[in-house]
Amino acid sequence: MIATTHARERDQFPVLQTSTYLVSHSMGAAPLGAKAALDAYFDDWATDGPEAWDRWFPQIQGIADGLGSIFGAPAGSVFLGPNVSVLQAALATCFDFRSERNEVVYEALQFPSLTYVWHEWERYGAVPRRVASDDGFGIPTERIVAAITERTALVVISHAYYVSGAIVDVAAIQARCREVGAILCVDAYQTTGVYPYDVVDLDLDIVTGGSHKWLLGGPGCGFIYVKPALLERFRPAVTGWWAHAEPFAFEAAPMRFAPTMARFGTGTPTIPGYVVARPGHDLIRRVGIANIREHNVRLTTRIAEMALERRLRVNTPLEPTRRTGWIGIDFEGSHAVQARLLEERIFTDYRPGCGIRMSPHFYTTDEEIDRFFAAVDRLRR
Secondary structure, X not given: OHHHHHHHHHOOOHHHHOOEEOEOOOOOOOOHHHHHHHHHHHHHHHHHHHHHHHHHOOHHHHHHHHHHHHHOOOOOOEEEEOOHHHHHHHHHOOOOOOOOOOEEEEEOOOOHHHHHHHHHHHHHOOEEEEEOXXXXXXXXXXXXHHHOOOOEEEEEEEOEOOOOOEEOOHHHXXXXXXXXXXXXXXXXXXXXXXXXXXXXXXXXXXXXXEOOOOOOOOOOOEEEEEOHHHHHHOOOOOOOHHHEOOHHHOOOOOOOEOOOHHHHOOOOOOHHHHHHHHHHHHHHHHHOHHHHHHHHXXXXXXXXXXXXXXXXXXXXXXXXXXXXXXXXXXXXXXXXXXXXXXHOOEEOEEEXXXXXXXXXXXXXXXXXXXXXHHHXXXXXX
């Protein structure tokens, strides 16, 4: 499917006309549909003022369900939020850390924003258990599993490490959580939209993520999935009127939580962030995760091979099944080279210890990979 729709889908991304865009792991290219969605939002607001809420509010669950269908979530089991940090903070308030089961296990390679959330919960009785990495690129699954005990309330792990792209064995960790009665929360920001997974097949408890990377949705649209059988046990204290069972009743406290995933809502929803994300989600569904993955594996394998031919260091797993959608390459002076690449509108990014990170999406061509390496060869000389 990639081959037959390639040209048409590339036309949806204006940045591709003037740039070599190899940074979808950080910020997906903006589709034209996002501009149309923002224009429609403004027109609704400008034309009808507060009456536009009648059109905006019903869209929220539809956007959430469409997003959830990308990773197999049943309708009604996904809800939206401004970002993952807020959603995981709301999740944290659902646990009573004054009990003996008060430990939160997370890995040392977690994205820093989330480590801030869970470390700060120590002031409310949580006991953070940080699982160390020996090399800064991965952590043995058995080490994470061993850290999960009968005192563990919650385990927060990445689906793929942001520093290396290495995939984590979430099935093994979920199985261990089942053994001891802990809840597992998987941050799938690094994989959703490029790496196939199914929350039902994996029997996952909770998944969080966001839209501005592989999902092509821009910032402002995070998501949380909760296994339907677990929903009733969660009563977030990070809350607001949109989480109420009857939000337009405008009842005073105490809260009556919505019986649906809307209980993870807070105050007034960030409508622009949600509506602008939908066209990207639609594109991902139209192209298909399996097709995206096949195209990505072919190009990331080519990138790794071309880097190794040049005796550059590859800091991402070489085996495709062990990595998400990007390749990290490093060499002496790589940071300076990456800055020069940006001047030439060859978009990548740089992370200390990893080097230049580059990621092909379904809109990436072989010629763009060649252009990147030709520029690297020239700039290294």
